[in-house]
Amino acid sequence: MDDLTLPxxxxxxxxxxxKSDYTVYAPxxxxxxxxxxxxxxxxxxxxxxxxxxxxPKSIIFKQTETMFKFKQGLDAEIQTLDDKNKKNVIFGIxxxxxxxxxxxxxxxxxxxxDPYYVxxxxxxxxxxxxxxxxxxxxxxxxMDGGPADSKHLDVLISDIGNRYYVxxxxxKGKSLIDGTRNLFEKVTNNDKKKRLQLEKKSKxxxxxxxxxxxxxxxxxxxxxxxxxxxxxxxxxxCGICTYECPTCHCFDIQDETTLSDGxxxxxxxxxxxxxxxxxxxxxxxxxxxxxxxxxRVYHKFNYFPKNYxxxxxxxxxxxxxxxxxxxxxxxxxxxxxxxxx
Amino acid sequence: MQKDEFQPxxxxxxxxxxxxxxxxxxxxxxxxxPPNVKIIRVMCSGRVNPMFVVNxxxxxxxxxxxxxxxxxDCHYIQGNYFTRRRMAVLxxxxxxxxxxxxxxxxxxxxxAEGKKFAEVISEVTEDIKKLGPVxxxxxxxxx
Amino acid sequence: xxxxxxxREEVNTLISRNDVKxxxxxxxxxxxxxxxxxxxxxxxxVDRLVFNPLCIHNLTVYPMLEExxxxxxxxxxxxxKIGVIVKGCDSRAIVQIIQEKGLNREDIVIIxxxxxxxxxxxxxxxxxxxxxxxxxxxxxxxxxxxIIKDKIQKIPKQDILMDKCKTCEFPNPLIYDxxxxxxxxxxxxADYKEIESFEKKKLSDKWEYWENQFDKCIRCYAxxxxxxxxxxxxxxxxxxxPQWVRRxxxxxxxxxxxxxxxxxxxxxxxGCGECERVCPADIPLTKLNKKLEKDVYEMFDYKPGTNxxxxxxxxxxxxxxxxxxxx
Numbered sequence: 001m002d003d004l005t006l007p008x009x010x011x012x013x014x015x016x017x018x019k020s021d022y023t024v025y026a027p028x029x030x031x032x033x034x035x036x037x038x039x040x041x042x043x044x045x046x047x048x049x050x051x052x053x054x055x056p057k058s059i060i061f062k063q064t065e066t067m068f069k070f071k072q073g074l075d076a077e078i079q080t081l082d083d084k085n086k087k088n089v090i091f092g093i094x095x096x097x098x099x100x101x102x103x104x105x106x107x108x109x110x111x112x113x114d115p116y117y118v119x120x121x122x123x124x125x126x127x128x129x130x131x132x133x134x135x136x137x138x139x140x141x142x143m144d145g146g147p148a149d150s151k152h153l154d155v156l157i158s159d160i161g162n163r164y165y166v167x168x169x170x171x172k173g174k175s176l177i178d179g180t181r182n183l184f185e186k187v188t189n190n191d192k193k194k195r196l197q198l199e200k201k202s203k204x205x206x207x208x209x210x211x212x213x214x215x216x217x218x219x220x221x222x223x224x225x226x227x228x229x230x231x232x233x234x235x236x237x238c239g240i241c242t243y244e245c246p247t248c249h250c251f252d253i254q255d256e257t258t259l260s261d262g263x264x265x266x267x268x269x270x271x272x273x274x275x276x277x278x279x280x281x282x283x284x285x286x287x288x289x290x291x292x293x294x295x296r297v298y299h300k301f302n303y304f305p306k307n308y309x310x311x312x313x314x315x316x317x318x319x320x321x322x323x324x325x326x327x328x329x330x331x332x333x334x335x336x337x338x339x340x341x
Numbered sequence: 342m343q344k345d346e347f348q349p350x351x352x353x354x355x356x357x358x359x360x361x362x363x364x365x366x367x368x369x370x371x372x373x374x375p376p377n378v379k380i381i382r383v384m385c386s387g388r389v390n391p392m393f394v395v396n397x398x399x400x401x402x403x404x405x406x407x408x409x410x411x412x413x414d415c416h417y418i419q420g421n422y423f424t425r426r427r428m429a430v431l432x433x434x435x436x437x438x439x440x441x442x443x444x445x446x447x448x449x450x451x452x453a454e455g456k457k458f459a460e461v462i463s464e465v466t467e468d469i470k471k472l473g474p475v476x477x478x479x480x481x482x483x484x
Numbered sequence: 485x486x487x488x489x490x491x492r493e494e495v496n497t498l499i500s501r502n503d504v505k506x507x508x509x510x511x512x513x514x515x516x517x518x519x520x521x522x523x524x525x526x527x528x529x530v531d532r533l534v535f536n537p538l539c540i541h542n543l544t545v546y547p548m549l550e551e552x553x554x555x556x557x558x559x560x561x562x563x564x565k566i567g568v569i570v571k572g573c574d575s576r577a578i579v580q581i582i583q584e585k586g587l588n589r590e591d592i593v594i595i596x597x598x599x600x601x602x603x604x605x606x607x608x609x610x611x612x613x614x615x616x617x618x619x620x621x622x623x624x625x626x627x628x629x630x631i632i633k634d635k636i637q638k639i640p641k642q643d644i645l646m647d648k649c650k651t652c653e654f655p656n657p658l659i660y661d662x663x664x665x666x667x668x669x670x671x672x673x674a675d676y677k678e679i680e681s682f683e684k685k686k687l688s689d690k691w692e693y694w695e696n697q698f699d700k701c702i703r704c705y706a707x708x709x710x711x712x713x714x715x716x717x718x719x720x721x722x723x724x725x726p727q728w729v730r731r732x733x734x735x736x737x738x739x740x741x742x743x744x745x746x747x748x749x750x751x752x753x754x755g756c757g758e759c760e761r762v763c764p765a766d767i768p769l770t771k772l773n774k775k776l777e778k779d780v781y782e783m784f785d786y787k788p789g790t791n792x793x794x795x796x797x798x799x800x801x802x803x804x805x806x807x808x809x810x811x
Contacts, residue, residue: 031766033765033766053764053765063702063733064732064733064734133614136515136516136614136615136616137515207616208515208616233523233546234520234521234522234523234546236545236549236706236709236710237549237709238705238706238708238709238710238762239704239705239706239709240704240706240762240764242704243702243704243764252731254727254730254731256482256730256732258482261482263484265484265730265731265732267731267732267733273705273722275722287551287553288551289549289551322764324541324706324710324758324762325520325521325541326513326514326518326519326520327520328513328514328515331514391747392720392744395740395744396740399736399740412807419801422801422803422805423798423799423801425801425807425810426784426797426798426801426805427798429783429807429809430747430750430751430776430779430780430783430798432809433775433776433779434743434746434747434775434776434779435743437682437683437690437772437775438690438691438743439687439688439689439690439691439692439693439694440687440691441687446809446811447809447810447811448810448811449811461811464811465811477691477695478735478736478739479736480736480737481734481736
C-alpha cells in the first residue's frame, strides 16, 4: 500500500488524534522493565526499549478474561459481556510479536471461533516499530521474520533519524492513518535508502541463528532419544518460558463465585505444570519434567507445523533471556538436528 | 446497633473444647455481646492455617479472631502453642506488607469464661469498627 | 577462587563410585554470562565442569525435584545417592531439608566449596549489554577480572556482587562430605538495616510499595519452583478442593500468594536469593523473606539451616514464647 514519512515532532499529535477514537496500548517503563499498558498520558510511552517482558498478545488474549457473568439461585441468569465495538491500537509492537498474532489466529479461528479473541483481534490495529538493535538472543531472521518485517502488521514505523518511515500495509492501517493524513509527508529516495540501511544493519547484528529446515521430520525420528532427558534434567518446571512466549496459548477455565453470583474466567495455564495433564483418575500422562519439556519443544516445532504448516516460534528470544537455568531453544534445536538416527 | 454506623464482619475460629464452649456459655447465660462475629468451630486452634486468615480477609472479613485454650490446657496438649507461634509470625508479616495487624487477634478463652468471651468480642468489635472496612486485599468480585 | 582442577578430580573420584547416580555441578552456558546446572553421569562429563563467580544457581533444589515414578513389576527401587556441589549459602538448604526430614543424610553426597561471593547477572548485564561471548573470570581481593576476547577489565567487587553476598554470614558450607579449598574467614554479620528502615515507614506507604510490586506478579511460580525449600507435593495454589488462591491475576490473589509463600518459608528460608534472581517481574522477594528471617531470629532465636539437630521452627514451641498480642 502506501509509504509515508512522519516527522518525529509530529508523533505526539498523531497519537493524540488516534487516542480520541481508539484505546491505545503502548510500551510503558515500569522500573527497569517494559510492559504494554493502556495509555492515559502520552508521556508514559517509551520507544527506547528492546522488547517488553510480557508479549503484547496479552492485550488480545488476556491473562485473566471474564467470559461471562452469572447470578445463581432462583433468578439465575447469564450476562455475556459486550465489548464488541471497542477499537484498540497496539502501538510499538515488534515485528516478531506481530507475527505471533498471525500464528495465534490459527488456533483461535480454526474449527471453533473463539469470540473473545476474534472480536478483539478484529478491532485491534497493530502499529509496529522496527528494531534498531536486536538483543543477544533475537533470532527472528531464522524464523522467517526480520527486525523490520512488515508482513503481519497493519502499519510499520521505522526510525530513520529525524523522522519515521511509515508503511501502511492494509485497509485497517489506512483507516487509522486517514484522519491524520495532513501530518504525514511524501517519501523521498533518501528516506527509502535510510529505511533499507536500517533493516540491513539490524539484520547484520543478529548473531544467533537456528536451522529449521526439516526440523519437524527430524523430531519425528528422535522422540525417544536420550537427548531429551539430558536437556530437561535441569528444567525447574516453572512456567516463565510459557508466560513470556508470544505464541503460547494454553489456558484454563475456572468459575469464581460468591454465594449469589459469579463469573466464568479464562486464565493462562502452563504445560510445564504437572497438574496441566493430570486426569480425574489421578493418572498423569506426562509425569516427569522430561515429558513436559520435550512436549513444549514438540508442540512448537512438530505438532503445530503438522497442523498448520507453521513453526510456532517467532524468534523473540524471551525464553532464552529469562530461563533461570539457561535452557536454550536454539541450542536444543541445533543439537536435535545432530542426533544420529 | 446504629443503622448507618459501619458494622464490621468478624470471623472467629474457636477451638471446640475451650473457646467454643466459652462462647456457648456466654450464650446460655444470656450475656450481651455485639452480633458482628461469625463463628467457625475448629477442633483445635492449631488447626488454623494462616491461609484461612488471609482467605477470610479476602472474602470480606474485616477482622479475624482465633480463640484457643489457655497454654497448658489444650485438649490436644500442644496445639495452642503452635498457634501462638504462627500468629506471632503472621501478624509481623501483615504489618510489614502494610496491612493493619490489629485486625488479626488471638485470645485464650476457657470453657468457663463466658464473661471473658463476651468482653473479648466487644473489645475486638470496637477496635475493628475504628479501623474501618478492609479494602486492601479484598476480592473485588466485580469481574 | 576454587582450584578447578582439584574440584574436577574430586568429582571424578565420586562419579566413579558405583553408588552415586549423578553429580550436579555447573558447566558453561549457551551465551554471554550464563552458566548452567550440569548433571555429571560419567567420568567423560567431568571435563565440562566449571566453577566461577558466575555460578549463581542453588543446586540443592534438584534432589527434591527428583521424580519417583511408579516402578515396573519386578523392578527394585534405585537407592543410589545424588551428589551435589554447594556453596556456603546453598548448604544451609540441605541442612534445613534434612532437619525437616525431607531427605536422609545418606541419600546425598555433598562437595562443599567456600564462596567469597557471586556476580549478579542483572548488574553485569548492565555493564556489558548485548555481549554474547562467554568471558573468563578471575578475581583478586577487591575486584573481579573479566576477560572477553583478550580484553581485560577490572571491576570492583562492590559494584557487581549479588546483594546477598555483601552480608553473607556463611561463606563456608555448613555440611559436606568433601571440602575443596581453604576455609574463608567470616567477617560479616547479618544485616537487617534495610528491613529496619522499611519497617519504620507509615502503614499506607508500606502497602503502596507492596501493591505496586504485587501488581507486577504474573504468577509464573518461578519463585516457588527455584526455591530448594518449596518442595510440597501439592502446592497450596494448585489445590482445587478447596481452592484457596484463585487463578485470576489481580492484586488480591497476587498479594495472597506472596504473603502465604513468605509465611510458609518462615524459619525455613535460608536467604539464597534465587527467588528474586529468577523473578521475571523483578519483585524484591528477598526483602519479604529477610523480614521473616529477622523476626524469627528476634522472637525465637532461630536461624534456619544452621543446626541439623534442631527441630523446625513452627513444629516446636517454648513455654515463654511471646504472647503480648493475645487477649
